[in-house]
Amino acid sequence: MTSAVTRSIRLASANGLPAQRQRRAVRRAALSGMAWQIAGVAIFLLVWELIARQINYVAILPSPSAVVQNFQASMFDDAGLRYLGVKNPGYLINIGYTVGISIAGWMLGSALGVLVGLSSARLQFVRNLSEPVLFVFGAVPVLVLAPFFLVWFGNGAENKFVLVTFYAFITVAMVAQSAALSLPKVTEEYAAGLGIGRTGRFWSVVLPGTLPAILSGLRLALSTAIAVTASVELLGSESGAGRLIALRATQANVAAVLAIAIAVGLVAILLDLVFRAVIRGLLRWQ
Amino acid sequence: MSTVIEPIESTQTRGAHPSGEGRAPSRKSPARRGGARRSFDAKLRTRPKSWTLLAGAAIGLIAWEIAAQIIGRSGPQAAQVMPSISTIVTDGFLGLSNFFKGGFGISATANGGEASVQAALLALVTNGGVTLWRVLVGLVVGTALGALLGFLVSGLRPLRYGVTGVAELMRMLPTLAMAPLFTLWFGATTLASAVFIIFGVTFIIFVAVTNAVRNIPPEVIEYPRTLGVRGVKMYLMVIFPAVLPEVRGPLIFAGLVAWTSALASELYGIQSGLGWMLGETLKFSLVDQMVVIAVAFSALALATMRALGWVVGRVTVWNG
Amino acid sequence: MMNDIATTDASVGTELAFRIQDLEVSFGTGDGVVTPLRGLDLDVPRGQFLCILGPSGQGKSTLLRCMTGLQEPTSGVVEALGTRVEGPSANLGMVFQQDAIPMWLRVKDNVSFGPRMRGVPKREWEPRVRHFIEAVGLTGRERAWPRQLSGGMRKRAAIAAVFANNPDILLMDEPFGSLDYFTRATLHNTLLALWEETKKTIVFVTHDVDEALKLADRIVVVSNGVIGADLMVDFDRPRTDALRTNQEADDMRRFLLEELQSKASQS
Numbered sequence: 001m002t003s004a005v006t007r008s009i010r011l012a013s014a015n016g017l018p019a020q021r022q023r024r025a026v027r028r029a030a031l032s033g034m035a036w037q038i039a040g041v042a043i044f045l046l047v048w049e050l051i052a053r054q055i056n057y058v059a060i061l062p063s064p065s066a067v068v069q070n071f072q073a074s075m076f077d078d079a080g081l082r083y084l085g086v087k088n089p090g091y092l093i094n095i096g097y098t099v100g101i102s103i104a105g106w107m108l109g110s111a112l113g114v115l116v117g118l119s120s121a122r123l124q125f126v127r128n129l130s131e132p133v134l135f136v137f138g139a140v141p142v143l144v145l146a147p148f149f150l151v152w153f154g155n156g157a158e159n160k161f162v163l164v165t166f167y168a169f170i171t172v173a174m175v176a177q178s179a180a181l182s183l184p185k186v187t188e189e190y191a192a193g194l195g196i197g198r199t200g201r202f203w204s205v206v207l208p209g210t211l212p213a214i215l216s217g218l219r220l221a222l223s224t225a226i227a228v229t230a231s232v233e234l235l236g237s238e239s240g241a242g243r244l245i246a247l248r249a250t251q252a253n254v255a256a257v258l259a260i261a262i263a264v265g266l267v268a269i270l271l272d273l274v275f276r277a278v279i280r281g282l283l284r285w286q
Numbered sequence: 287m288s289t290v291i292e293p294i295e296s297t298q299t300r301g302a303h304p305s306g307e308g309r310a311p312s313r314k315s316p317a318r319r320g321g322a323r324r325s326f327d328a329k330l331r332t333r334p335k336s337w338t339l340l341a342g343a344a345i346g347l348i349a350w351e352i353a354a355q356i357i358g359r360s361g362p363q364a365a366q367v368m369p370s371i372s373t374i375v376t377d378g379f380l381g382l383s384n385f386f387k388g389g390f391g392i393s394a395t396a397n398g399g400e401a402s403v404q405a406a407l408l409a410l411v412t413n414g415g416v417t418l419w420r421v422l423v424g425l426v427v428g429t430a431l432g433a434l435l436g437f438l439v440s441g442l443r444p445l446r447y448g449v450t451g452v453a454e455l456m457r458m459l460p461t462l463a464m465a466p467l468f469t470l471w472f473g474a475t476t477l478a479s480a481v482f483i484i485f486g487v488t489f490i491i492f493v494a495v496t497n498a499v500r501n502i503p504p505e506v507i508e509y510p511r512t513l514g515v516r517g518v519k520m521y522l523m524v525i526f527p528a529v530l531p532e533v534r535g536p537l538i539f540a541g542l543v544a545w546t547s548a549l550a551s552e553l554y555g556i557q558s559g560l561g562w563m564l565g566e567t568l569k570f571s572l573v574d575q576m577v578v579i580a581v582a583f584s585a586l587a588l589a590t591m592r593a594l595g596w597v598v599g600r601v602t603v604w605n606g
Numbered sequence: 607m608m609n610d611i612a613t614t615d616a617s618v619g620t621e622l623a624f625r626i627q628d629l630e631v632s633f634g635t636g637d638g639v640v641t642p643l644r645g646l647d648l649d650v651p652r653g654q655f656l657c658i659l660g661p662s663g664q665g666k667s668t669l670l671r672c673m674t675g676l677q678e679p680t681s682g683v684v685e686a687l688g689t690r691v692e693g694p695s696a697n698l699g700m701v702f703q704q705d706a707i708p709m710w711l712r713v714k715d716n717v718s719f720g721p722r723m724r725g726v727p728k729r730e731w732e733p734r735v736r737h738f739i740e741a742v743g744l745t746g747r748e749r750a751w752p753r754q755l756s757g758g759m760r761k762r763a764a765i766a767a768v769f770a771n772n773p774d775i776l777l778m779d780e781p782f783g784s785l786d787y788f789t790r791a792t793l794h795n796t797l798l799a800l801w802e803e804t805k806k807t808i809v810f811v812t813h814d815v816d817e818a819l820k821l822a823d824r825i826v827v828v829s830n831g832v833i834g835a836d837l838m839v840d841f842d843r844p845r846t847d848a849l850r851t852n853q854e855a856d857d858m859r860r861f862l863l864e865e866l867q868s869k870a871s872q873s
Contacts, residue, residue: 033447040448041455046678060471074504099555120332127332127851132342135334139591140584141546143462146553147568151367168418181331187674188330190706190764194720194771195696204723223458226351230463233548235568242463265459278326285751 039081041108062255071259084247091260095158099267100235102226105161109168109225110218116169117176117214118206122198125228130173142167146232155236160229168221168230179210189256212286222275223268230264240269289368329435347371354412370576378574385563409563410582417548417559417563418586420476424483429537442552450496456570462550469555479551479559484596486547489538494536498529531605534598541594560586613718623775623807624650624673628830629682631668642668644831645682650809652687657822658811661866666828667779671812671819674777675699677776686775688728696724699773701781704754707752714739714748716763720771731770737767741803742796758789764794769800775807782817800845815862819855820845827865835865 005117052063056186062070073092074081081089088094088109109195120134145165153159187209191201241264296369351371356364369378383405388394394403438451465482472478510524553559560583567576625650632641642665650656660666671677672684675693685690686698687858694700715722717739723730741744742762752760761781768776782790784862796822801808812818819827819839827835837858841849 035452036447037454040451043448044452048556050778073833082424090790091855098364122330122332124332124335128335128338131334131338132346135339135342136438136584136588139542140587141542141549143546143549143553144564144580144583144587148573148580150568151571151573151576182520183703186704186706187708188463189694190702190720191696191708192676193674193696193698195694195718195722195769196723205708206720208708211710227460227462230460231465233552234463234466234554235565241460245463249470252390252470254467257464257470259462259468264319264463265455268458268460269455285712285753285802 022070038271056285058255059252062256065261066255067262070253070255071263074256077166080251081244081247086239086243086247089244091241091244093243093261094239094244095260095264095267097239098229098264099226099271101157101160102164103222103271104230105164105229106168106218106222106225108164109170110172110221112165112167113172113221114214116174117173117209118180118202120173121177121180122202122206123173134170134174134177137170139165143172143228144232146235150236155238160237160240163230164225168225171221171224172214172217175220175221176210176214179213179217180206183209212283215282219272219275220277223272226264226268252263290436295436305363319558340566363369367573367576368492368570373576374574378396378405378572378576378578379587381572381575382406382563382578384412385566387412393449395564410560410579413558413560413563414582414586416476417552417561417583418590420479420551420559421544423480423546424548425541427480428487428544429483429491429540431484433495433533435488436499437525439492439495440499441526446496446500450493453489453492453496463553465547465551468551474556474559476556479548482551483544483547486543490536490540490543491533495529495535498532499525501532502528528601534602537598538595540590541591545591549583607661608713612641615822621648622825623652623654623686623770624648625683625685625688626673627683629667629669629672629684630679631672631677642831643672643679646828646832648826648833651808653805654806655821656810657818657825658809658828659815659818659825659862659866660811660813660828660834662813662839664829665831666811669828670777670779673809674698678701696720696771697775698771699768699771699776700769701761701764701778703756703780703783704762705752705757705764707760707767707820709752711752712748713750713752713755713763715743716752717766718746719767721805734772735766735770738770740802741769741800742766746855756789758785761785762795765800767791769804769806773806777808778810780809780811780813783812790817796806796845802843813866815859815866818862819849819859825862827862830863835862837862 024192048061049063050063052061052066057060058066071091075088076090076092078086078089105220116130118127120130142163145166146159148165149159153162188201188205191205196204228240230240230245233240234246237243241260245257245260248260323583348555354370354373357368358370365373380401383401386392386394388411390401390408392408395401395405435449439446458572467565468478468482470568472481506528507520507524510520514523516580549561549564550561552559553565556562560579563579564576564583567573567579609760615800616800626646629643629646629648630641631643632639642663642774646665646669648669654728657668658666668677671687672679673691674697675691675695691698694784708719711719713733718731718735720730721734739748739785743766744766745764747755747759755763764781771869773844785793819841822839825835825837838839841852841855
């Protein structure tokens with residue numbers, strides 16, 4: 001077992017190989033890795049299907065195929081949900097609604113978060129202003145504000161947008177601040193020695209230097225923002241994936257809950273893949 | 287460990303400051319306002335100032351009161367959704383008596399008991415205790431499970447890839463919004479809440495541990511191997527401590543996820559805990575009570591997260 | 607015997623690059639007060655290649671940081687070209703031991719980083735940048751990322767970048783400390799060629815006696831926070847392997863090594 005660990009570590013670093021062979025070895029390892037990942041997911045689905053058939057009771061554990069069937073049936077419309085008062089009960093449109101609000105809030109909150117997080121690491125007055133908020137919500141779930149926003153902004157899109165913007169702001173600002181505080185000082189000293197002033201160093205050294213950390217913070221914030229939005233929708237909303245989950249759960253329809261949740265997860269994965277491609281382009285220097 | 291180097295105040299009054307940027311030595315320097323002589327580096331980074339926390343709290347309270355006074359004047363409805371601080375500490379706090387289910391010689395208001403400070407306090411303490419218990423159980427079990435699974439799977443490459451593939455997908459699920467599923471499976475019980483938290487925590491720790499094991503530099507393992515360390519000893523004495531610094535961040539994150547999950551599960555369907563109280567006040571838009579509960583919840587979360595940070599820091603103190 | 611070698615007439619009749627008087631720096635740390643520099647005096651004439659030699663922890667890096675403006679003195683005077691040093695400036699170029707150049711800029715963008723960021727017009731910096739990239743032997747690698755270069759090549763880029771910024775004075779803090787012997791030797795030649803071409807003042811911190819003997823016009827030893835020894839080194843340039851068998855150089859080397867050893871054992 002131990003030797004397998006060392007072997008895989010050695011493979012990952014591919015010590016001492018010439019560049020081309022090294023690249024080929026890494027690519028081969030990545031390919032076989034992907035094959036194993038796909039195999040893992042396939043086995044997982046298979047085991048799930050088998051167990052579900054054994055239990056044979058949809059209210060406890062529906063099989064993957066039942067989940068897929070549920071999704072297909074209600075993708076665009078669902079008579080049952082319409083009867084319960086949902087105006088646009090198709091799964092897709094509700095998922096789009098939830099994801100759309102999440103992305104909008106994520107963009108605004110992240111932009112503010114990067115700006116405040118980075119400048120709070122370099123300007124003491126920004127640090128002083130932001131410290132109380134970051135101190136509290138670095139340790140307290142932002143979700144605790146959801147009931148307030150529901151009362152103040154109603155159960156439309158506004159309360160979720162405000163909450164998710166604040167959530168992304170906190171998450172990204174924390175990451176950006178700690179990245180800027182732990183950025184090795186030598187490059188900034190070097191830039192200062194070239195005669196580059198504070199503002200110039202901020203844009204030319206601090207921002208690019210912390211970009212890798214910030215981008216991974218943005219990835220995390222995006223996928224969790226969607227979950228936060230959906231969970232607020234459980235508490236009361238006109239539409240959205242969370243609303244549908246809540247309604248279906250009261251009917252003990254596990255297949256529908258899983259279908260909606262998994263579909264939201266797949267959208268999150270898709271967004272993450274797109275974002276990762278963008279990151280790869282931005283971080284070619286690494 | 288980094289020692290904080292505090293610059294000693296200059297004995298001279300002449301203060302020199304960042305200015306010298308641009309093509310400088312040609313610039314003449316008139317005497318400027320004094321200041322500590324510091325290295326460039328010390329001026330570079332900001333530091334947390336503890337007074338800002340108090341100032342922030344004061345500003346928050348004042349801003350709330352101003353908003354309450356302005357909005358609250360427009361009618362009783364508005365006063366209810368934006369209550370003044372005095373309303374919060376009196377009506378808001380006493381109103382929590384309704385959440386007390388009786389005991390300790392004090393009867394619940396539902397059984398004709400009086401709303402009292404004791405009943406309100408007991409409501410907060412008992413429900414806070416329940417929430418805290420769920421978080422702790424979920425965090426500890428989830429961490430142990432995730433770490434164990436992570437180490438087991440790290441030993442075998444195909445297994446590692448297979449399981450991490452599934453875990454990466456699971457991690458992207460909107461777990462928070464799946465709280466109703468757990469009440470369907472386990473009923474409206476503490477078990478449902480704890481399992482829900484475990485579900486959230488386990489994947490974070492699992493993914494962190496497998497990544498950390500993969501990122502151990504080869505020499506860290508090769509050196510003990512030359513000393514003859516093998517098998518379980520290798521895991522306990524080398525691999526486990528070697529991954530600790532890298533899972534520090536994810537552990538803190540898992541703590542936050544545990545609190546968020548506890549809140550989500552209690553807000554949806556479970557009949558006890560601070561989250562449940564919060565959900566009930568939401569139903570009737572009782573913002574005055576909501577504030578008291580939210581503050582209690584935040585204080586509890588803040589305290590445990592600080593404690594978690596301290597423990598994690600102690601365990602990895604050798605890593606600085 | 608030492609008086610034959612140690613002749614110090616630095617400030618006589620020349621314009622000064624640096625005038626340092628009674629320089630003192632002390633820090634409060636968790637364990638008490640550390641005073642790396644205690645009343646140091648040093649004059650550096652323009653155009654000189656000065657090596658600061660010293661055992662580690664005796665203040666030579668602190669001295670250099672005071673000279674660049676990265677460290678403010680507790681008391682005393684640091685003047686560069688007749689003006690008090692108040693902070694980092696474009697006229698005081700710095701080369702660090704670590705890789706300080708931004709890793710996210712390609713070689714050419716790195717060499718032009720300083721002038722570009724200071725808003726120097728392109729037509730002014732473009733020829734300089736091209737010239738110094740060629741002078742350090744990085745022609746053809748302009749589009750490479752720093753991570754694609756070897757440690758020595760990255761150091762070449764750093765040197766080109768600081769020369770392209772055209773400061774009057776260059777300060778180097780053990781710039782070649784992390785390189786292997788042969789890379790070091792070729793970089794010495796590159797640096798000396800650039801120095802002879804540009805006639806800039808260079809202050810070079812090192813703990814390697816041979817490196818100092820090969821590069822310097824003058825060597826000062828910093829120990830216990832003051833200048834412990836100050837020697838002029840006037841061997842013919844280019845200095846070659848002949849230096850190793852030169853009797854005078856050998857005396858000097860032995861003197862410096864003894865000086866360093868006695869100071870190191872005190873600390």
